Amino acid sequence: MGNQCQWHLWLVLAITCFVSQNYVAGELERVHLKAQPRNGNSSKGDGFLGFLVVGDWGRKGAFNQSRVAFQMGKIGEKLKIDFVVSTGDNFYDNGLNSQHDPAFLQSFTNIYKSKSLQTHWFSVLGNHDYRGDAEAQFSPFLRQIDSRWFCLRSFIVNADLAEIIFVDTTPLVKSYFLNSDNHTYDWRGIIPRKRYITNLLKDVECALRESTAKWKIVVGHHAIRSIGFHGDTEELVNYLLPILKANNVDFYINGHDHCLQHISDTNSRMEFLTSGAGSKAWRGDMKKQRREGLRFFYDGQGFMSLQLSQFDAHIAFYDAYGTVLHTWNVWKPIFHSSM
Template identity: 60%
Template sequence: MGLLVFIDTIALCLVVSSALLQRFEQAPKPDGSLSFLVIGDWGRKGAYNQSQVSFQMGVFGEKLNIDFVISTGDNFYDNGLTDIDDPAFDDSFTKIYTSSSLNKQWYSVLGNHDYRGNVEAQLSPVLRNLDKRWLCLRSFILNADTTPFVDKYFTEPGDHVYDWSGIRPRKQYISNLLKEVDLALQESNARWKIVVGHHTIRSAGQHGNTDELVKQLLPILQANNIDLFINGHDHCLQHISSVDSGGGSKAWRGVVNWWNPEEMKFYYDGQGFMSVQITETEIDVVFYDVFGHVLHKWNTSKQLHRAW
């Protein structure tokens, strides 16, 4: 699952696709800036260094005075949540991310492991009542809802059972979603456009490229000149051109398919997280490991256009 984030110096808007369009606004700081952390593939009841990553997120969340957190999916391993009473929600989320700096809104998307459980449970407002930080919705207007794109989950599910309620008929769902993404990007006048999805588009990790997204979603993102695509899924930290990927728990798979160095800016086969700081003219991205060490930095800027 995924969402697209419009960021400018006034607000962060996440527009949800429903009968009546619902809008979420994230107020910026007084100086017009926004900062947030990104994590993915994390829900393991504290194991596989999830707790250590959480601690460092709390440290840097305070240093950067973050406004919110984005989760790129695979929120609860191995098979999502069973229902709204599943203790995994408390054991993998509420009891783990306890730092005061992380007591901010979490914008969460769904990954393939989440689809193996009860998807409606993660989407339920009951969870938001249990922990006010939690916000996970099925289809955002600028949604890169990546799991339904991947053919193998439908044709080769193996022993896994996926909850496709609300997805079928699949072709129509994907077609409508791509149209919504394209239209919303075209209509946006935001200075910065960031798309968040669970699956990789391009990746040097174990899962590699997601061919369905390369074919269907990437041309739309390129045509609309997005600034970043942020994803999870491959349990590593990497920066490919303007595409970023992160992993918050189980990692170190020992798999890397090296790219042309002009495109592969950074690759780390381990756990960590990412920070993003945004002003009207700049984006600063930093990758951290489980100890809070800075592994990689990336920056891009845009000039202000003033009317004379």
């Protein structure tokens, strides 16, 4: 895919409420991104959109995090990316202890230093993030430290070509509430859980139903389909997947399993993409069941890129040395209707 347009993105809608203590159904917070072509023409035309995806990374540079970050910088420069998506478990092992936790600098600012990565980072929380002060990651104070950082429980990035809905999947997983394995989770703003989940799914369904974007993308921490260590997430299969299929979502992107993975849905156009290999990875952990639709699996460290145009999407997975491991093209019908 060519890169005929350089997109310069900026926030045009201020987020007025970073922390919701009592989540109720309503329109999800939106970030609107605008762009200008490289040639200065005010008309965006067809345009292009490109971004990197990395997950499960925050280990202060250890377990190849720094190596992955370096290669992300090189690929980001080559592709002229517009932003970075983080699929959660941003800070190990137990999230941030407060908005003043030095781990934010040690695992984020001081690691992702390449010029091409000095752009927006849109992040969701993972289960490890909930083991600390989860709400610290929503704090505007972190954006004062590093203006790239943007994290909410659930929100929408509207980038003209695509709408990307970030979904807080950790509260959907019942086992964290039943068996904490001696971990303490920060459930502020989540309890009562049933009401939180009902409202969240209602908002996601409404946003997808009303979207007219060319590409519909949903990002969460937990996998819907995976042959990795954790495998499929039953609650997402039961409650979130039907909503995604009913509303013609193109890509579901997640982390959680420390691998790179691509699975095509067998009865829809949706692609399941796992990018949870930003640092520590599990070597040799692969489930043998449910391999239908499997296109690619790699259990080492790495990241992925996604480039979009009006007509096609190009997916690529990279290892910690920048080697391209797997690519895939998805074509969008010319007369496609997202309604």
